[in-house]
Amino acid sequence: MPEGPSILLMKEVLQPFAGARITNARGNAKIDMGVLKGKKLIEIKTFGKQTFLVLDTVSVRIHLLMFGSYSVNEQTKPDKSLRLALFFKTGAMYFYTCAIRLVENAFLETIDWKADVLGSDWDAGHARKKLKQLPDMMVCDALLEQDVFSGVGNIIKNEVLFRIGVQPESLVGSLPSTKLNAVITEARNYSFEFLEWKRAFVLKQHWLVHTKRICPKCGAQLVKKYTGKTKRRSFYCTTDQRLYN
Known part of the structure; x- marks a missing residue:
């Protein structure tokens, strides 16, 4: 299971997408992908082993669990492992074999x-x-x-x-x-x-x-x-x- 430092390094890799808008979203995570299209990635926050992609109206919570991974600009694992892919004009981010859910931005205020x-x-x-x-x-x-x-x-x-x-x-x-x-x-x-x-x-x-x-x-x-x-x-x-x- 990736520990906090590894998650912080992931944030650094994803940081160039901050401020950009999502042009498309796909994957087998059980969330409404349509909610994400057109949303702006305001910032990326980490809390221990969790990552939050903070959008203008909602946040995407990502937990890599035991075997989760990610890649940037290239899909490196098959669709069956792809939980979420977010596309931007400048590239894309992919998340595999992990837990994905949408949370209200107000949820971030409850985190210690x-x-x-x-x-x-x-x-x-x-x-x-x-x-x-x-x-x-x-x-x-x-x-x-x-x-x-x-x-x-x-x-x-x-x-x-x-x-x-x-x-x-x-x-x-x-x-x-x-x-x-x-x-x-x-x-x-x-x-x-x-x-x-x-x-x-x-x-x-x-x-x-x-x-x-x-x-x-x-x-x-x-x-x-x-x-x-x-x-x-x-x-x-x-x-x-x-x-x-």
């Missing part, structure tokens, strides 16, 4: 923009208050809570927890204040580093534990385990990461 780890409105104190309300949740699940850390995915989760020396099955309520603060700080810091590494096509070169077998600090065998309620893959070192429970 303070939760976006890559957003300009990010508020660390806001995240801390939310985490304080989840004392019995494992930290591996808390980092994937999009209401708290919008944009954080499994890669960021694993790398952040290794950086701060915390095992994924630690309970939020058992973390010392310094570690709780570290979770919040590093979730944002690593997301920006992820963004730059992804832009430079060197992201995997910087992974310390995600999909790895050996701890880069002590040389011990890493644990690979499906943890928490989400049952997502966790990679961690029982020597260099402490369990707080």
Whole structure:
């Protein structure tokens, strides 16, 4: 599943279409394509793993889910995978195997923009208050809570927890204040580093534990385990990461 930094990079690729009008729309998404034709793309907004194409009267919400993708100016996948294609005088954007729906522009006003780890409105104190309300949740699940850390995915989760020396099955309520603060700080810091590494096509070169077998600090065998309620893959070192429970 694409994480927040990848979605921000998609926004950069789509940005040249901002201000242009849609000349046609097609695809197998269950929306009224006719509503889109002739509408102006006012701006492109991202919130974590979600993208909003803000038009003059309505917005298109795009979520790439687990296997979604996109292309610009050329359709690269068959029609059966094409959820939405938007055409402009200068080119086109295509979205595949993803969730598409139309939302009223007023919906954007209900979004908690303070939760976006890559957003300009990010508020660390806001995240801390939310985490304080989840004392019995494992930290591996808390980092994937999009209401708290919008944009954080499994890669960021694993790398952040290794950086701060915390095992994924630690309970939020058992973390010392310094570690709780570290979770919040590093979730944002690593997301920006992820963004730059992804832009430079060197992201995997910087992974310390995600999909790895050996701890880069002590040389011990890493644990690979499906943890928490989400049952997502966790990679961690029982020597260099402490369990707080």
